Every structure is written in C-alpha cells, then in structure tokens.
Amino acid sequence: MMSRPQKYIEGEALHSQHAKSNNALKLRVAVLVVCVLLVSALVVTYLLFELLKTRENLRNLELKQKTIKADVTERLPEIKPCSTVQPTCPEPEVKIITQPCNIIQPTTPQPTEITTITQSYTMIPTTTPQPSEITTNDPCYECEDGWKQHGENCYFFSTRKSSWDASRTVCRTQGGDLVKIDSSEEQSFLRIAIQQKIESYDDLFWIGLTDSAVEGRWLWVDGSPLNESLTFWFFHDEPNDLTEEDPDGQDCAKMGPMYWFAISCKVTHRSICEKPAVALCV
Incomplete structure (x- = not known):
C-alpha cells in the first residue's frame, strides 16, 4: 500500500x-x-x-x-417608307437625265430616244426634287481622293490628333478650314459619317467654332456668329467655360457621334476639314 x-x-x-x-x-x-x-x-x-x-x-x-x-x-x-416619299425613289428616266450637264446641249437636235425621255421627264410633277437634292454626291462636283463629298462641299476626317489651332493650320494648308455647320441636314451628314469612323465613344473631332477672341461670343472660322437656334450642345448649360482642366477655359468646340462639346483648345483630337468641291459642269 x-x-x-x-x-x-x-x-x-x-x-x-x-x-x-x-x-x-x-x-x-x-x-x-x-x-x-x-x-x-x-x-x-x-x-x-x-x-x-x-x-x-x-x-x-x-x-x-x-x-x-x-x-x-x-x-x-428620318426613317420613312419609300412609298410615302416619292422624291427618294427616282424613276429610270431621272437616272438618265443625271448625266454631266454639258452632255445634252439644248440647241443640238436630239435622237428620237432622247426626245421621248425628255418628254417623259417633263411629265414629272413639279414637286419632285432635282437630282442634286436626291443624292449626296452631285455629279456636277468632284472631291479629291480621301475627301467625302456632300452637296457642293468636300469633307476630310483626319486620323491624327492635334490641338484646335494645329488642326486648323492643317486644314488651311489643304485649301480649306475647320468645318462650319450651316444646317441640321449638314449636322446629320457629319453625325452619320463620324459614327462610321469612330473607334470609341471618346473619339471626337474638332469643328470650326470658338469663343477664344471674346468669351461667350462664339464665332465660326469665317467670322460669322453662331446661330443660337441652330446648336447641338450636349448639356443644356453648355458652353459653360469650366476652368478645372485649363485656366484659359473651354474656348473651342468638338463634335461627337451626336452632339457638340466645349473644351480646352489645347486638348488633342481628330478634326473635320471642309472646302468647296471642284465644279465640273459648265
């Protein structure tokens, strides 16, 4: 134990x-x-x-x-059935008449076939637009390679980016200037063209509009004032001359696939040049 x-x-x-x-x-x-x-x-x-x-x-x-x-x-x-907009559906006779203006001389005797076509053409209602209004490319005008024709003007969409002043210099060396937008129809043409050329939503183009001379007084490059009833600004309070990015403010206009934007002239963007087309018809 x-x-x-x-x-x-x-x-x-x-x-x-x-x-x-x-x-x-x-x-x-x-x-x-x-x-x-x-x-x-x-x-x-x-x-x-x-x-x-x-x-x-x-x-x-x-x-x-x-x-x-x-x-x-x-x-x-803009989208309407072809049957309701007769001017956009030219008849075969109209296509034959849209030859260069100097082909058919009024004083030259015409063959029977041309006389018949001319008589048919005169029967078209007076409300039918002329060919220049039907098509974008008027056969009486011509543009250089690389330029896009619209009516009597040619447009060049640059691929290189530069400031507003540098872009304008390039346009002027090519015989034109930064684009001036004179109508809603021209705005629509440019908008559709830009949508076909951009690679991203921030791929924008300089246009020929600035208030760098006098703040708040927007002028086109030809010196004409901006028509306030014909503007396409993105924001309702634009242009507002913000100075966060540049102390000089937002004195130049650029264009996107739909609207305009005010921004510093020193930013680099692509640009749209405009110049008159070469007249072919006498």
Whole structure:
C-alpha cells in the first residue's frame, strides 16, 4: 500500500497534466476562431469589391443605353417608307437625265430616244426634287481622293490628333478650314459619317467654332456668329467655360457621334476639314 504523501504527489502531477491539456485545447480553439474570422473578412472584402464592380458596369451599360436610345429617337423621324416619299425613289428616266450637264446641249437636235425621255421627264410633277437634292454626291462636283463629298462641299476626317489651332493650320494648308455647320441636314451628314469612323465613344473631332477672341461670343472660322437656334450642345448649360482642366477655359468646340462639346483648345483630337468641291459642269 502506497503512503499518503506519494498519492498526493501523483494527484498533483495528474492535475497539472490536465491543466496543460486544457490550455493547449483553448489555444487551438482560439487559433481556429482567428482563422475563421480572417477567412470571413477576406470573403466579405471580395464580395464588396465584386458588388462595386457590378454597380460600375451597370452604370456604364445605362449610359450606353441612354446614348443609343437618344440616337434612335433622333433618327426615327428620318426613317420613312419609300412609298410615302416619292422624291427618294427616282424613276429610270431621272437616272438618265443625271448625266454631266454639258452632255445634252439644248440647241443640238436630239435622237428620237432622247426626245421621248425628255418628254417623259417633263411629265414629272413639279414637286419632285432635282437630282442634286436626291443624292449626296452631285455629279456636277468632284472631291479629291480621301475627301467625302456632300452637296457642293468636300469633307476630310483626319486620323491624327492635334490641338484646335494645329488642326486648323492643317486644314488651311489643304485649301480649306475647320468645318462650319450651316444646317441640321449638314449636322446629320457629319453625325452619320463620324459614327462610321469612330473607334470609341471618346473619339471626337474638332469643328470650326470658338469663343477664344471674346468669351461667350462664339464665332465660326469665317467670322460669322453662331446661330443660337441652330446648336447641338450636349448639356443644356453648355458652353459653360469650366476652368478645372485649363485656366484659359473651354474656348473651342468638338463634335461627337451626336452632339457638340466645349473644351480646352489645347486638348488633342481628330478634326473635320471642309472646302468647296471642284465644279465640273459648265
């Protein structure tokens, strides 16, 4: 039989062993809890990042949707059935008459076939537009290679980017100037042409409009004042001459696939040059 002191010593050793085991278990549990908390924090952070990214994508999609919707709404009035717009459906006789003006001389005797066609042409109602109004490319005018014809003018859409002043210098060396927009029809022509040439939404073009001489007095490059009833600014309060990007303000105009924007003349953009087409008819 063991003595009493020896049993007491063995009890203390056993109690100490259990205490150490409990401490080790508590340490493992604490480490496990910390790991779980760290993993949870990482998951929450990732989810928040994905949420912000999704919201940004939604905003971009909504902006694109509004832009496309506005473009479609603006172009709807231009889309009409061919049967309801007779002038846009020229008859074969009209196509024959649209030869260069100096081919058929009024004083020259005409063969029977031409006389018949001429008689048929005179029967067309007086409300029918002339060929120059039907087509963009008037056969009596011609443009150089690389220039796009519209009516009696030629337009060049640059691929290189430069400031407003530098772009105007390039246009003038080619015998023209930065484009002056005189009508809604010309604005529509340029808008459609730009939509075919841009590579991104921020691919914009300088036009010949500035108020650099007198703030608030917008003039075209030929010195004529801007017709306030014929403007296509994007924002209702534009131009507003903000100075955040340039202390000199926003003194030049650029054009996108739909609207105009006022911006610093020092920014680099592509440009649209305009000059008269070469007359072929006498």
